Amino acid sequence: MDLAWYALLGLFFAGYLVLAGYDYGVGLLLARGVGPAGRRETLTALGPFFLGNEVWLVAAMGILFGAFPLLEGELLAGCYPAVVGALVGVILVTVGVQLRSRPSDERIRARWDRVVMIGSALAALGWGVVLAAMWQGVPLGADGHVAGVTHLATPFAAAAGLAMVTLVAVHGAAFLALRLSAEAAAEAARTARRLVPVALTTVAVATVVGLLSARVRDTVQRPALAVLLPVLLVAALLAARAALTRRRPGLALVATGAALALPVVLVGAALWPYVLVSTTDPDASLAVADAAASTPTLRLLGWVALPLLPALLGFQAMCWWVFRGRTDGRAPVYW
Amino acid sequence: MDTLLLARLQFATTTSIHFLFVVVTLGLVTLLVGMQTAWVLTGNPKWERLTRYWGQLYVINYVLGIATGIVMEFQFGLNWSGLSRYVGNVFGAPLAIETLVAFFLESTFLGMWIFGWHRLRKSVHLALLWGVAITAYASAFWIMVANSWLQNPVGYEVRDGIAHLTDFGALLTNPSLSMALGHVVSAALLVGGMLMAAVSAGHLIRRTPDFEFFRTSLRIGLVTAALAISMVQSFGFAQFDPVGSVQPTKFGGNGPESQALIAEWTTRFGPGDYTPPVLASVGLGFMILIGFTLGCVWLLLPLLFRDWIIRLRFPLWLILFALPLPFVAVILGWIAREVGRQPWVAYGLLPTEQAVSPVGAPLMLASLIGFSLLLGTLAVTNWVLLARHAMRGAADPALGRPPAAPSEPAHPEPALL
Numbered sequence: 150m151d152l153a154w155y156a157l158l159g160l161f162f163a164g165y166l167v168l169a170g171y172d173y174g175v176g177l178l179l180a181r182g183v184g185p186a187g188r189r190e191t192l193t194a195l196g197p198f199f200l201g202n203e204v205w206l207v208a209a210m211g212i213l214f215g216a217f218p219l220l221e222g223e224l225l226a227g228c229y230p231a232v233v234g235a236l237v238g239v240i241l242v243t244v245g246v247q248l249r250s251r252p253s254d255e256r257i258r259a260r261w262d263r264v265v266m267i268g269s270a271l272a273a274l275g276w277g278v279v280l281a282a283m284w285q286g287v288p289l290g291a292d293g294h295v296a297g298v299t300h301l302a303t304p305f306a307a308a309a310g311l312a313m314v315t316l317v318a319v320h321g322a323a324f325l326a327l328r329l330s331a332e333a334a335a336e337a338a339r340t341a342r343r344l345v346p347v348a349l350t351t352v353a354v355a356t357v358v359g360l361l362s363a364r365v366r367d368t369v370q371r372p373a374l375a376v377l378l379p380v381l382l383v384a385a386l387l388a389a390r391a392a393l394t395r396r397r398p399g400l401a402l403v404a405t406g407a408a409l410a411l412p413v414v415l416v417g418a419a420l421w422p423y424v425l426v427s428t429t430d431p432d433a434s435l436a437v438a439d440a441a442a443s444t445p446t447l448r449l450l451g452w453v454a455l456p457l458l459p460a461l462l463g464f465q466a467m468c469w470w471v472f473r474g475r476t477d478g479r480a481p482v483y484w
Numbered sequence: 485m486d487t488l489l490l491a492r493l494q495f496a497t498t499t500s501i502h503f504l505f506v507v508v509t510l511g512l513v514t515l516l517v518g519m520q521t522a523w524v525l526t527g528n529p530k531w532e533r534l535t536r537y538w539g540q541l542y543v544i545n546y547v548l549g550i551a552t553g554i555v556m557e558f559q560f561g562l563n564w565s566g567l568s569r570y571v572g573n574v575f576g577a578p579l580a581i582e583t584l585v586a587f588f589l590e591s592t593f594l595g596m597w598i599f600g601w602h603r604l605r606k607s608v609h610l611a612l613l614w615g616v617a618i619t620a621y622a623s624a625f626w627i628m629v630a631n632s633w634l635q636n637p638v639g640y641e642v643r644d645g646i647a648h649l650t651d652f653g654a655l656l657t658n659p660s661l662s663m664a665l666g667h668v669v670s671a672a673l674l675v676g677g678m679l680m681a682a683v684s685a686g687h688l689i690r691r692t693p694d695f696e697f698f699r700t701s702l703r704i705g706l707v708t709a710a711l712a713i714s715m716v717q718s719f720g721f722a723q724f725d726p727v728g729s730v731q732p733t734k735f736g737g738n739g740p741e742s743q744a745l746i747a748e749w750t751t752r753f754g755p756g757d758y759t760p761p762v763l764a765s766v767g768l769g770f771m772i773l774i775g776f777t778l779g780c781v782w783l784l785l786p787l788l789f790r791d792w793i794i795r796l797r798f799p800l801w802l803i804l805f806a807l808p809l810p811f812v813a814v815i816l817g818w819i820a821r822e823v824g825r826q827p828w829v830a831y832g833l834l835p836t837e838q839a840v841s842p843v844g845a846p847l848m849l850a851s852l853i854g855f856s857l858l859l860g861t862l863a864v865t866n867w868v869l870l871a872r873h874a875m876r877g878a879a880d881p882a883l884g885r886p887p888a889a890p891s892e893p894a895h896p897e898p899a900l901l
């Protein structure tokens with residue numbers, strides 16, 4: 150049962166990065182100099198999906214608290230600055246996107262758009278660092294607490310954070326290539342293709358720094374899976390580029406989405422049976438089974454979640470279906 | 485300043501801001517459901533206009549509800565990791581259920597509702613709003629289940645110092661829950677009704693050309709507020725009974741039960757100060773004062789006859805000036821409930837000081853200042869936007885604007901924002 154819940158946690162967090170990832174990518178791409186009308190069109194592309202994307206994070210946190218209480222306390226408090234950074238980013242994006250069009254003064258709107266850009270960068274950076282913290286282990290003591298927060302300040306964490314920012318940027322561009330009206334979409338596809346080498350570079354840097362780091366090497370329980378991550382990331386990015394060249398933005402979006410889901414899936418698999426590996430005291434490492442809530446709680450949550458899951462995913466699918474297709478002059482404009 | 489105090493201050497500040505927004509969400513969504521249902525049933529465009537105007541204010545208000553809610557959710561893990569460590573098995577369950585049952589669907593529905601005008605069939609569009617409202621109430625229910633468990637822990641057993649769930653049903657029949665839930669929901673309706681009445685009063689004072697529109701809104705708001713204040717009072721007084729029996733030390737309780745409980749705690753947890761700060765009783769007193777004052781809304785109802793309330797004008801001013809009162813009262817009420825629970829996070833089970841995360845005081849201070857400033861600024865910005873949109877009137881809200889119409893004036897009209 151622990152494994153099933155762990156998988157569900159992974160599903161929701163990966164789902165969040167894939168879906169909100171393009172929100173943040175689109176947020177970053179507001180910087181690409183398309184003028185007020187272009188920026189509004191960019192946000193209209195997010196339109197009805199925006200609210201439904203971010204709530205995957207809320208659900209992931211709910212599962213984390215309900216099914217893995219011990220992990221939630223140690224992971225969040227143990228990575229305090231990174232989590233706060235991500236959180237501030239999430240808030241800035243959510244508020245900025247929803248409020249930017251309420252004033253009609255274009256200067257105020259442009260200011261809000263900057264808030265969205267900063268928020269998007271912070272959110273991506275923050276989650277990249279949190280994932281890096283898991284990859285490189287945390288100083289978990291015998292008392293079960295993570296000691297201090299300086300363990301976050303490593304070159305690997307910085308490189309992983311940057312890599313995450315570039316990955317969401319590519320992902321956002323692929324999304325725009327799929328959603329915008331034909332002409333603007335072609336421009337977005339060009340942007341996406343140009344961003345792929347940038348993302349490849351940051352992924353390569355993070356890989357090299359990670360391989361050189363003794364902490365990362367010691368933390369990983371299954372090195373084969375860890376090495377698979379950069380390989381698959383590169384493959385996904387190249388696939389996205391190829392799909393964009395062949396004018397298949399849908400496929401490209403799937404590929405960039407996979408690139409955002411992979412770090413979550415593989416960190417879970419590569420650390421298994423642990424979820425937090427201690428860098429100071431091997432016996433203090435937190436195993437998934439120990440982090441999980443006790444059986445009655447998991448069983449109760451199972452009874453709630455099992456029948457609900459199809460409804461949750463079904464209504465999200467309904468949203469995607471109803472509002473599918475490119476945004477044109479008749480698309481509802483609100484953000 | 486120690487970490488504990490800073491963490492408590494941060495929780496108090498951020499939840500208070502959260503609640504100021506969600507209380508409006510809960511109240512307005514109920515009224516919106518009524519208005520949009522009336523539109524779909526009667527086809528009268530007046531109801532469509534009402535839904536769009538109040539819906540726009542609702543959606544703007546909602547933004548901060550989400551933003552602050554996400555902070556709340558993270559705060560448990562960031563600042564109160566002891567809570568998840570010792571009681572997470574029980575306390576986490578209702579919170580997890582809330583996110584899956586309520587929030588996930590609520591946001592999905594709301595996104596479709598905002599963008600679904602002129603795109604979805606009217607009945608489907610209405611169903612979405614019903615979905616938003618039902619899930620909003622569900623979220624209030626589950627969060628109150630969680631909070632009531634902190635007030636009065638039930639349905640658990642402690643093994644190796646950690647609470648494990650034994651009886652989930654007990655969480656749902658918790659004596660701390662039912663009356664409090666009724667009180668909170670009626671408070672939300674009161675806030676929604678008062679807000680609607682006050683905004684309408686503002687327009688009527690300025691002799692709006694949209695007279696019919698705001699006259700209807702004023703009536704709906706005032707009647708809702710009157711019914712709700714009576715419910716608030718009834719549920720409020722009904723709370724004293726359960727509070728007295730499960731939390732004898734609350735509100736200056738000093739009877740034999742309270743003495744016995746403190747003696748028991750002293751043997752189990754060692755000597756200490758087990759009486760909550762007086763702030764709780766102060767909050768309670770002023771809330772009740774406001775509650776009685778607002779009861780006067782009933783006196784305004786007869787003036788609805790022949791629009792005397794509008795012709796006399798001064799009642800409109802009264803309504804406008806009374807608008808802050810229910811907001812102040814909800815914060816006072818929560819201070820009463822939460823401060824009155826001290827020094828326990830989970831009453832009689834987990835002392836607050838054991839729940840706080842082992843983070844350094846400087847980090848906690850930075851977090852407190854940062855989040856207070858961030859959320860405070862966003863809250864004020866949001867209220868300014870709300871006020872401007874409320875004042876702008878119901879001529880053409882962006883929400884539900886037909887796509888064919890010019891979506892934005894090319895150059896902004898100077899007088900309106």
Ligand code: HDD
Binds near residue numbers: 771816
């Ligand atoms: C519009 C707001 C409002 C108004 C006018 C009142 N209340 Fe209230 N009260 C709340 C809004 C509120 C609240 C914010 O919703 C609280 C906080 C927690 C809760 O359950 O409801 C609350 C808590 C609360 C509690 C604390 C329960 C506990 O500690 O567990 C009591 C005893 C009362 N109320 C009683 C009253 C009485 C007797 C009122 C007046 C006649 C009254 N309230 C008016």
Ligand code: HEM
Binds near residue numbers: 493564
């Ligand atoms: C939204 C309305 C709420 C408001 C305004 C509110 C207010 C407060 C205040 C003033 C405190 C500080 C008390 C003190 O330390 O003296 C506090 C603490 C706390 N509240 Fe609430 N509360 C609300 C809802 C909730 C709910 C629904 C929960 C649980 C699900 C909750 C859980 C906590 C916790 C864990 C603390 C910190 C530990 C403590 O001080 O006991 N609160 N809240």
Ligand code: HEM
Binds near residue numbers: 204499547591627628
């Ligand atoms: C202190 C504990 C609380 C936590 C952890 C919490 C958590 C959250 C979260 C995460 C959201 C955002 C959901 C989304 O993304 O859609 C939210 C929104 C909401 N909360 Fe809270 N909340 C708390 C207290 C309360 C209380 C006391 C109430 C009312 C009784 C309440 C009612 C709502 C409602 C109705 C919404 C959705 C509407 C909106 O965003 O304005 N919450 N809350």
